Amino acid sequence: MSKYTWLLDPGHGGIIDGVYQTAGKRSPKFPDGSVLYEGEFNRDVVGRIIKLCQDNNIDCINLVDTEKDLSLRHRVTKANLFHKENRNSIYVSVHANAFGNGKTFNNAGGICTFHHYRSKSGKRLAESLQRWLADLTTFQNRGVRSNDSWANFYVLRKTHMPAVLSENGFMTNYDDAIALMDPDVRQSIANAHFAMIQEIEEDGL
Secondary structure (H helix, E strand, O other), rough: OOOOOEEEEEOOOOOOOOOOOOOOOOOOOOOOOOOOHHHHHHHHHHHHHHHHHOOOOOEEEEEOOOOOOOOOOHHHHHHHHHHHHHHHHHHHHHHHHOOOOOOOOOOOOOOOOOOOOOOOHHHHHHHHHHHHHHHHOOOOEEEEOOOOOOOOOHHOOOOOOOOOOOEEEEOOOHHHHHOOOOHHHHHHHHHHHHHHHHHHHHHHO
């Protein structure tokens, strides 16, 4: 039996009938015309994390078990209602990053993990996750960052439980984006998240 219930939030929308559900939030076109859609990437990674949790009897919930782009308020309200009833939940939001206008590739790249600046437990989660991401992937390590004025994430401000948000590579960095299309890299990212989950399950917050 797990100590916590892990509330997993794949950011943005997915693809319905071939149509991406979130404006922007995608890579520039690759030379072959393909595109990395962040919402699809987020859902794939969360699905992999959920499988790892289920295989190891760790309680988890997919907060956005749909391809629709549900509002941030919907996601956070669902998480807070669950936490109110259970009091042992942890919120994990999975994303890929971007820089610039999104129309061209640039040099900004790497992985980083965010927590609310007033949350000691959030900082503990972020430090663990970032360490595992740095160990298990080859992306540039951009470190742990707090939810300050320039990255004022709603899901970190409004959740009532320990929360963390990962930015797993840059869609606007060509090398990062190519890597994020690779199933093996996606599995490594999921493995890093699960390693953090295992660590917190064993040691607590």
